[in-house]
Amino acid sequence: MQITVDAEKCCGAGQCVLVAPEVFDQRDEDGVVVVLDATPPADQHALVEEAAQVCPAAVITLS
Numbered sequence: 001m002q003i004t005v006d007a008e009k010c011c012g013a014g015q016c017v018l019v020a021p022e023v024f025d026q027r028d029e030d031g032v033v034v035v036l037d038a039t040p041p042a043d044q045h046a047l048v049e050e051a052a053q054v055c056p057a058a059v060i061t062l063s
C-alpha cells in the first residue's frame with residue numbers, strides 16, 4: 001500500500017488522525033495532514049482505508 005495525499009486540499013478536519021494515528025498526523029500550525037508512514041504495514045491497512053473513506057475532503061489516495 002502506498003499513501004498519497006493532496007495536502008493543498010486538506011481542510012485539516014483531522015478525521016484521518018482520529019482513525020489511524022500511527023499513520024497520519026497534522027501540522028501544528030495549520031492542521032494540514034502529515035503522512036507519518038506512506039507505506040504502512042499490513043496491520044494498518046484497514047484503518048488507512050477507513051481514514052481515506054472518512055476524509056471529508058477526499059484527499060487521501062491509496063494505491
Ligand code: SF4
Binds near residue numbers: 024026032
Ligand atoms: S481527514 Fe482529510 S481533510 Fe482531514 S486532516 Fe485528514 S487528510 Fe486532511
